[in-house]
Structure formats: C-alpha cells, structure tokens
Amino acid sequence: MKIVEIGLKEEPYEVKVSCTVLKTSSLWRHGGLSLTAYTGYSHAGMLGISFFATAFLAHTLARRARASEALANQRGVDVQFLAQLNAQIVQGIHSGIVVIDIVGRIRLFNEAAQRLLGLNEQPNGRPLISITPELTEHLFNWQKSGQTTSPLFRPTNGEVDIIATFRELKRGKGVNVLIMLEDATLTAQRAAQLKLASLGRLTASIAHEIRNPLGAISHASQLLAELPQISQDNVRLTRIIVKHCERVNTIIENVLQLSRREPANTQYFDLLTWLQSYVNEFTIHQHLNTSDIVLYTHHSTLMVYFDPEQLYQVLNNLCENGLRYSQGSPLLELTIDISTDTGRPYLDVCDKGEGMTEDVKNQIFEPFFTTQSKGTGLGLYLAKEICEANQAALHLYSNSNTGCCFRILFFSVQSGG
Template sequence: MSTAEAPNRLPESSLRILRVYSYYRFVLSALLLAMFAGGISRDIFGSSDPRLFFHTAIAYCLLSAFSLVRVWWGSQTARTEQVFATIVVDLLFISLLTYSSGGTSSGLGYLFFITVITASLFIQGQIHYALAALASIFLLTSELLISPIDQRNVFSAGAIGALLFLVSGIFQNVSLRLHLSERAALEQAAHARYLEQLTHRIVARLYTGIVVVNKNNEVEIINQSAKLLLNYESDLPELPFSLDQLPDLQEHLKQWQEKPQNTAQIIQFHNNPQELRIGFVQQGEDTLIFIDDNRQIHNQAQQLKLASLGRLTASIAHEIRNPLGALSHANQLLQESPEIHEADKRLTEIIDSHCLRVNGIIESVLQMSRRRAANAKAVELNQWCNEFCKRYSSENGAYISTHSLANDLNSACDPHQMDQVLSNLVDNGVRYSEEHSGNAKVELVLDREKETQRPIIDIIDSGPGIPEKERSKVFEPFYTTHHAGSGLGLFLVKELCEANQVSIFIKESRPGHNCIRLRFPDPEALLQ
C-alpha cells in the first residue's frame, strides 16, 4: 500500500542500507583525509595533484558528515531521486580522488564498485546501468587526462568499467529478489495482523469467557464475557496483569496444575453467586481457561430435554386423554342414572375427582413441553409486583401485600412467564396460609441482596413452612406433600425461572419460618 501511495519512497529495508552507506561514506572520507594529513602513503594518495586531493577529501568529508547528521536525527529523506543524486555526487568525488592520486594504479578506482553496488540495491529499473556507465566514463576520463598514450592504464580502466556493468546487473537481480521477498513478508505480516485482529474480535464476542494465562502467571487475554462472568467488568487493570487480581481463578488454576483434569469443573466464586463451568487447557507454555454460565448450559440441556418431552407428551395426550374423557363421560352418565344407590354415588365422586387430577397432570406436562423461550424485557420490579398484586387480589379475593426496601429494582425477564411463576408461588402460599392459620395472606418483600446486589423478591406466607429434609425435593417433578397436588407446580416454576436466569431457592425468613426467594439477574443479562 505504501508503494502505491508513494512510489518514489524507499522501503524500510532499503532505508536501513542507506543509513549504513551514510556511515561508510563518512568513515571513508575521514580515513582518506586523516591518512593524507598524517603523511601516510603520500606516494599513493594525492600523488598526482595533492592540492586537489586535499580539498576534495575535505569537501567529501563535510558532505558525508552533514548527511550522517541528518540520518542521526532521523530527517533523512528516503526518496529515489535524492539517492540517485547522492550516488552521482559520490561517483564525482571518487573520480576526483582517483584522478588526483594518479588513476587506477592508486587502487581508489575500486571504490566505484561499492557505490555502483549500492546504487543497484536502491534504484530499480535500467537506470542503474546509467550510473555504471557514468562511473566508467569518469574512470576513463581520469586515465585519459593523466596519460592519454598509456594504453595499459586505459585498458585497466575499461576492464573495471566492464566489471562495473556486470556487478551492477548481478546486484540488481539480487536486489529485485530481496524486494520481492520483503514484499511477500510484509503481505504475510499484514495478513497475520488481520487474522490476529479478527481472532480478537471473535474472542471478544464469544459468549464463552476466555482467559489466557502465560508461564509468568500473567493474564494476556481476557474477553468481555469472562469479565462479566467473573464479575470484574470494570475493576481490572490493563493487559497484561498478574493473576493475583483474580484470586478465586488463581486458586482453582493452582489446584488444576497440581492435579490436572480433563473434565470441566462446576465452581461458585465468592463475589459471584452463579455457578460457573470452568475448563483448563494447556497450550504450550500458556494456559487457556474457558468459562461458561452453568445455568445457560443447563438451560440448553433442558431445552433438548423438553423437546423430547414435548414429543412424548403429544403421544400421551392422544393415548390417555381420549380414554380419560370416555371414562369421565361414562362416570357422569352413571351419576345421572336413577338406579344408582347413594353409597355408589360416593364412588362416582371419587372417580370424577381423580379424572380431574389426572387431566390436570396432563395439562401441566403439556404446558412444560410447549414452553416457549423467554422473551426478556426490561422490568422495574416494584411496579411489576404492585400491578401483579392488584390483579391477583381482584381475581382471587386473597390479600396480597408488597413491601419494598429498595428503589429502582431494575432487571430483565419475560413478564408473562414470571407472572406464571409468581401466581403459582402465591397460590401455594395462600392455600397453606389458609389451611394453617385460616388467613389467606401472602406478603412480597422486595429488596437488593447484600452479597450480590441483585434484585430479590421474598414470597412470605403464614403457613407451617417446609421441613429441612424436604427442601431439596420440592422442585423435583411429581413430588408433592398435598393430597390434591400433582407435584408439577414447583417443577414448572423452577423451569421458568431457569429460562429467565432467575435463581429460586428456599431461605429462612425468621427463626422457625422460611420463604421462597427469587433472585433476578442484572438488566443486561438477558437483553444482550
């Protein structure tokens, strides 16, 4: 791209060679001037015209020093035209030094080779032959001016000129190959940088958290998902930083290094209540850490499970509901029969009750199998709960109160699905409160959890509470402690909560009493 934008500019590799050549010019001119001034090899240097040699060496040294200063201060203009002019000036100075020293017999004529070779490395195309021709002309002119009748020196100068053409062509070919190799290397480097940037973008947008730790226990890469999952979104320094900044992760990495495992671990960090699935992979000297939200993985598995369940329940609905409908209809006809005894009417009532119960179980299973994905929306929980309580109280006649301990409890969830959750939980609370105390009263307490700062809703009733030994079973399917229950209500509640990334668990509200707590996610959790 740089070649297309500035065709007369030299590439970086040629610029480095030009800097070396600038040092060479200065050292050469200074060395020739010092040897001449010190009287070294006076019979060679300046033997034909000492005055011309001295002044030429001084001028060449000053010019070389000026060029070197420009290179030293970084102001060297790497343009082909200026390099061409520099080469022409060098050829002129070398020819004057050779002429003043008696021609090719002084050996200074061989300095033309270095200048011509340098020109062939910098200047592309046929123009480098012009410089070789110019060097040959300068050399032959010097010999003819010194001794026009000495054919031996003229032949020597002509031979050197022919070699200059040959060397110029050879090094031009070498330079062309070097430039092509450099261009290919630059293209590969640019492509590698593009792939690196592309990889970083892909890693940054992955839902899986990725952390790369080097051999010095430093974090080299951490994507946005990893920061969110580890709850360190804005508290981390710039990369690379010590793994000490993530103490929980560092501790589990040490444990894995002491006892490597191929399977992922389910971990819950101190600063984050959600379960994380973490896997470690050794890649050379680096360690790759993959972090996933275990609830999302569970939700995906649950979706597959429910998809299979949906196909199964479709068959169940067809195979069971039709006979059940026939049984219920026959029981109804039997109840209307004038010949039935009073004692048998009680039996028909039992049959009718259990038909309704089985039908309710089928409806619950079908509802789970048809569950749609959560359509998350931003929700302010105080407003949402107040509207729910008004609607529930007007429809069911029960007294439902709300008590908010925090403002601006914003979250993200599917309001329709969470309405189902809250209705089911409040139904249970109302039923058990009425059976236990005769008062159908349920209270919803809204607050922000101290440990996680997440919005929470506690559903508190005046029922007998859930015994400790039964708390781990209440969310299992078909588990119930009520004679009329199907055992699917709380299981459906848990499924809907997991679909919305809402944590549900039983918590002690006061000594001897417990409540159901819903912990809601941050607003961004489902809206991404």
C-alpha cells in the same frame, strides 16, 4: 668487384632492418600508444565494468529488498487482521475463556468469563487467585491430579454454577494454561429439554387415548356420588377419584404446554408500574390484606425486557409457592433493583417460611419434582424455562430457616445481558 657488390647488398639490408626498427619504435612513441598508456586504458575499462556490475547488483538487491519489505508489510497487515479476528471470535463465543501464564497472571479474559464469574471489569494482568479463589483451587487440583474437568462450583460473585476445563498451552520453554468455563445450567437444560421434548411428543400422541378413559372415570365417579343410597365414606372415595383425575389432566395439560410453547413476545416496559398492577390484582384474587405483600424499590422507573404475559405466569408460580409456606408478616416481600455485580435489573420474591433442606434445594427446578401431594412438579421448571426464553435467569438466591428468596435476573441493554 664482387666483394663490393656483396657489401653493398648487405649494407642496405642492415639499413633496411634498422629503419624498420626505428619506424616501429617511433610508431609507439609518437602515435600516443605507449605501453604505459595501453595498460592505463585497460585498468580504466576493468574499473568501469566493475562499477557497472556493482550498480547492477545494487539495483537487483534494492529491488529484492523493496519486494521483501512489501511482503513483510502485507504479512504484518495479515497478522494484525488475524489477531483482530481471533480477538472478536474469543470475545463472541458463549464459553468463558481464561489464559494464565506460568506465574498465574491473567493474559486473556473474554466477556463470557467476566459474566460467568460475576466481575465488573477486565482483570488482565492480575493474579488469578485474587480474582476467583474457587477457580484457582480447581486449577491446583488439576495440576496435582491431572483431571481436566472440574466439578460444579459457583464463584463468590457468580450467579450460576459453572464447570471449568483445563488445557496446557506450550510457548517456548514456558507453559501457559487455557481455562474454558461452561454454564452448567445449559448442560442440564439441554438434557431436560430432550427429556421433555420426547415426553411431550409421547403425551401429544396418547393424550386423546388417556383423556377419554380419564373423563369416563371422572364422570362415573361423579354419578356414583349422586346415588341416594351411597354412604358418606364412599362419597369421600369418589371425591378422591375425581381429584386425582383432575390432577392427571393438569399434568397432561402442562406437558402439552411444554411441547407446543410459543416463542416469547418480548417487550420493553417499566417493571415498577407493571408490578404495582400485578400486586393489586394478586392481593384481590388471593383475598389478602394490602399489608401481606410489600414492594420495595429505590427506583422511580426500571425498564426491562420480558413477555408481560409470561412474566405474569412466572410471578404467579413464585408468589403462590411463597404463600403456601410463609408464616411471618408480611407474607411476601418483592424487591426490584439493579445488581451491583452485573448491572442487570432483578426482581426478588421472598417468603417468611422455614426454608428448605439441601436435598430439596438441589431438585427444585427438576421436572416432576414436588413435595406436595397436589403438585405436578412442573411449576418451577416451567418458570425457569420461561425466563430463559426471555433471556433472563431464575435461581434460588437465598435459603435459610427464616425463608427463601427467588431472584429473576432480567436482560439489560446496558449490560448486554
């Protein structure tokens, strides 16, 4: 009996265990959660997570790309603005700017350089030597000697003396050259203005002290000449004293005029009409024949900017100087026209004299320089100063053994001066 009980106890145990295994196995098979299905769901979950991560990463990269594109566009606008600003600054400065590349071709050329070199058009892209051989020669000299500043020179088509300064512009492995052109007359003008301003202040402060004794000397000389017992030789000496007193007084007046000169009252008027009236008046005043002064022009009207009163003073000085030296016929030739190089109106005053030496030519516009014992040396200097105050230019256009020709180059709206 005991053996049977033990067998019976073990049998249910075995059956129980068996049933438990069967139930578990049945749960995996019949509950839809087989090991293969569970692995498939795991793969799907991982794939979904990877898709989500990829989408998130793509969205982040796209957002950064859009921000970079917006920044690049803004920087492009800024660069374009700076380029336009630099171009306006370069074109607006008074110094001439020329940039050439390593083979000598022009890459940048502003309006001031065009005016100083006397060119009608922008020569960008052309060789420098074909535009201005004089400047090219100074460029070669700089490359050989290393001297950054050139001596004074005047281009073939230019109307003023200029000074060139050279600088290297490194661009990668290549080297460009920056050339700055300065109007030499402006430097000389500033120095002369400082000199005369100081002299004007000095003269203004002592004019009263000078004129008082000067007037006493002149008056005493005149009284001395009226004495009945004075000899003719002494009368001649007193006349010399009076003449030189008047000359000193004229110098004082001219210097005072420089120091207190009023601004130009610039007007826009017809030069031909004004000049015809001036020639008639000047001919009568100088007791000349109508054939002694000839006026040439191809224009029925020629409008210019200038102060008419100051132009009268300038032209008076030029015409009186011309009459002093002219020996041919006609004595003076006045020509008005438009410059083919700059498009600016001009007036030429030419005489029939013997010309001037190179030494005199280089000093004619210097204050107090004169070749005449009666002159003050301020006439041409004053004339040049007046022209510059009216945005015009006065220079010696030609000089030969058949005469001299001075040219007034007027400001022009069409050419921009």
